[in-house]
Amino acid sequence: MLKTVRVPPHFEPxxxxxxxxxxxxxxxxxxxPDKGRIEVFGQRYMLVRARAMSVEFFEMVQxxxxxxxxxxxxxxxxxxxxxxxxxxxxxxxxxxxxxMHLQDPIARLSAGPVHFSHSGWAFVDISxxxxxxxxxxxxxxxxxxxxxxxxxxxxxxKRTDFPVCVMNAGYSSGWCEASFGVPLVATEILxxxxxxxxxxxxxxxxxxxxxxxxxxxxxxPHLAGRITRYEIPGFFSRKQQEDELRSREEQYRxxxxxxxxxxxxxxxxxxVVVQANPAASRLFRxxxxxxxxxxxxxxxxxxxxxxxxxxxxxAVHGHGHFxxxxxxxxxxxxxxxxxxxxxxxxxxxxxxxxxxxxxxxxQKRAQLALREAHDELEQxxxxxxxxxxxxxxxxxxxxxxxxSARDSAIDASRAKSAFLxxxxxxxxxxxxxxxxxxxxxxxxxxxxxxxxDLGDLGKIRGAARHLLDLINDxxxxxxxxAGKMELFVESFAVDELVQEVIATIxxxxxxxxxxxxxxxxxxxxxxxxxxxxxxxxxxxxxxxxCKFTHRGVVGLKVSREAGPRGEQxxxxxxxxxxxxxxxxxxxxxxxFRQADESTTRKYGGTGLGLSISRHxxxxxxxxxxxxxxxxxxxxxxxxxPIAFHGVEAAE
Numbered sequence: 308m309l310k311t312v313r314v315p316p317h318f319e320p321x322x323x324x325x326x327x328x329x330x331x332x333x334x335x336x337x338x339x340p341d342k343g344r345i346e347v348f349g350q351r352y353m354l355v356r357a358r359a360m361s362v363e364f365f366e367m368v369q370x371x372x373x374x375x376x377x378x379x380x381x382x383x384x385x386x387x388x389x390x391x392x393x394x395x396x397x398x399x400x401x402x403x404x405x406x407m408h409l410q411d412p413i414a415r416l417s418a419g420p421v422h423f424s425h426s427g428w429a430f431v432d433i434s435x436x437x438x439x440x441x442x443x444x445x446x447x448x449x450x451x452x453x454x455x456x457x458x459x460x461x462x463x464x465k466r467t468d469f470p471v472c473v474m475n476a477g478y479s480s481g482w483c484e485a486s487f488g489v490p491l492v493a494t495e496i497l498x499x500x501x502x503x504x505x506x507x508x509x510x511x512x513x514x515x516x517x518x519x520x521x522x523x524x525x526x527x528p529h530l531a532g533r534i535t536r537y538e539i540p541g542f543f544s545r546k547q548q549e550d551e552l553r554s555r556e557e558q559y560r561x562x563x564x565x566x567x568x569x570x571x572x573x574x575x576x577x578x579v580v581v582q583a584n585p586a587a588s589r590l591f592r593x594x595x596x597x598x599x600x601x602x603x604x605x606x607x608x609x610x611x612x613x614x615x616x617x618x619x620x621x622a623v624h625g626h627g628h629f630x631x632x633x634x635x636x637x638x639x640x641x642x643x644x645x646x647x648x649x650x651x652x653x654x655x656x657x658x659x660x661x662x663x664x665x666x667x668x669x670q671k672r673a674q675l676a677l678r679e680a681h682d683e684l685e686q687x688x689x690x691x692x693x694x695x696x697x698x699x700x701x702x703x704x705x706x707x708x709x710x711s712a713r714d715s716a717i718d719a720s721r722a723k724s725a726f727l728x729x730x731x732x733x734x735x736x737x738x739x740x741x742x743x744x745x746x747x748x749x750x751x752x753x754x755x756x757x758x759x760d761l762g763d764l765g766k767i768r769g770a771a772r773h774l775l776d777l778i779n780d781x782x783x784x785x786x787x788x789a790g791k792m793e794l795f796v797e798s799f800a801v802d803e804l805v806q807e808v809i810a811t812i813x814x815x816x817x818x819x820x821x822x823x824x825x826x827x828x829x830x831x832x833x834x835x836x837x838x839x840x841x842x843x844x845x846x847x848x849x850x851x852x853c854k855f856t857h858r859g860v861v862g863l864k865v866s867r868e869a870g871p872r873g874e875q876x877x878x879x880x881x882x883x884x885x886x887x888x889x890x891x892x893x894x895x896x897x898x899f900r901q902a903d904e905s906t907t908r909k910y911g912g913t914g915l916g917l918s919i920s921r922h923x924x925x926x927x928x929x930x931x932x933x934x935x936x937x938x939x940x941x942x943x944x945x946x947x948p949i950a951f952h953g954v955e956a957a958e
Contacts, residue, residue, distance in 0.1 A: 357455040445510070455475075844878075861883075
């Protein structure tokens with residue numbers, strides 16, 4: 308278990324080995340004061356008072372370089388301490404790698420943080436965001452929670468405004484450079500000595516360290532206001548630091564001079580213009596020298612808000628950036644609407660603010676014109692919407708009138724159906740009497756020996772029966788249209804029903820010299836349906852088949868088959884009759900319609916039977932399909948569920 312360092316989980320095994328090895332080394336310590344020696348595992352070590360290498364060292368250098376200014380003195384102190392510590396880290400890393408026989412870069416690194424803890428420099432906490440690799444993409448983010456340098460300042464009761472853990476940065480970067488074989492530099496960005504919660508460091512290749520810091524600040528905007536006055540060490544030579552600084556400033560100067568936006572470098576405290584670029588001179592219509600020394604508040608004003616510079620300074624210190632709009636006034640009084648971007652800017656080793664001004668006057672005018680056009684369009688849309696609303700109300704009124712007319716038509720249709728039902732009932736009674744009396748006369752003539760024209764009497768009875776069947780069909784249709792048709796579900800044997808149907812149809816089949824064929828296996832079992840209506844459906848289909856077939860075959864097939872909703876009863880009626888055009892099959896199921904009106908004159912009938920049969924089938928959750936072709940006969944197939952689970956009465 309790791310006690311001397313904190314690392315990402317996948318590094319722990321190597322660091323545990325380093326912890327064990329370094330722990331054994333520091334366990335073999337000998338203090339020999341009479342010879343001025345401290346030995347650890349056979350090598351001589353030195354104890355150095357922490358404050359002497361940090362607080363007191365900085366104070367001494369500041370006294371020595373008093374005439375150079377505080378910033379120059381701090382730069383000298385930092386460079387000396389970093390260079391010494393960096394060299395020590397390089398040497399110690401190579402020594403431990405040799406003694407531990409280490410080759411892998413991560414393994415070579417592992418001894419460094421553990422040695423740091425045992426020797427009293429700091430505890431090391433390496434972030435999982437680190438990327439320790441042996442090339443220029445090396446990146447290490449780590450904290451020193453107990454840095455000897457920050458502790459020495461805190462113990463002395465002193466507060467700084469710059470990071471102080473310079474030796475920690477130098478030693479750790481030297482150790483990693485020796486371990487990975489690439490130049491590395493470390494920079495402290497947060498420090499407990501200046502009030503931060505952590506002593507946090509970023510280590511990277513010298514050519515990439517600034518980019519790594521910028522990327523970290525971009526990802527941690529809430530820390531931007533606290534990460535101030537950090538420095539990137541310049542390696543062993545103050546002259547090299549100055550050369551790099553000069554080169555960087557020359558690059559910035561070229562960008563600054565060539566910028567197309569107005570750029571103002573401002574004093575971070577007073578807001579006074581320190582430098583201005585040519586674009587700023589053109590915007591404000593005065594020389595750059597005239598701009599230098601002027602207050603930013605006199606050049607750019609907020610649109611009805613508080614002091615713009617104060618807002619920009621607070622935002623940059625708090626978040627690292629600022630974006631707003633204002634009004635810039637040129638020397639000749641001309642005003643411009645400008646977009647203002649603010650950022651931190653490092654000039655001559657001091658923090659400044661950079662104000663970037665972009666003239667957006669024309670853009671604002673275009674936006675205003677666009678807004679006015681948008682408002683005009685919205686007004687037109689509102690007017691059109693109101694007009695559509697009026698039309699919609701009129702349409703709603705018209706729809707209400709149509710609904711009323713439809714309801715009136717429905718009521719009229721129902722009245723017609725009720726009238727037909729009543730009329731059919733009234734006609735039925737005398738017709739039954741005519742049929743009955745014709746039969747009675749026929750019987751009496753046979754008993755009394757009185758000669759009667761039986762043919763004429765039979766025609767009377769036949770015509771009356773035909774009229775009675777017609778009235779019955781009309782009555783059924785009227786009940787269907789009036790929504791009064793009812794189902795009476797009962798359980799019955801299919802075999803018995805089939806025999807009854809055959810007995811009823813056989814005389815009609817013989818009349819037209821047709822052969823009746825039955826294909827129904829015994830043992831079809833029982834079903835729960837309206838027995839009367841099932842029988843009427845089959846008789847209607849067989850009657851039609853016999854009527855339109857002469858000297859042919861009429862077949863009836865009854866079976867039980869699996870269907871999409873379970874087992875079902877399937878009844879198929881097939882004939883070899885005249886057939887029907889497939890395009891006109893649906894007309895067969897319309898009341899008072901036949902596929903060819905001439906068939907009514909030739910074969911008789913009203914076209915009600917199939918319509919009634921389909922309605923009966925659909926009432927029992929079934930259906931009827933028809934297939935036919937002229938001269939090739941017809942097939943009508945009825946499918947019904949084995950058991951009907953609907954309501955007892957259906958429309």
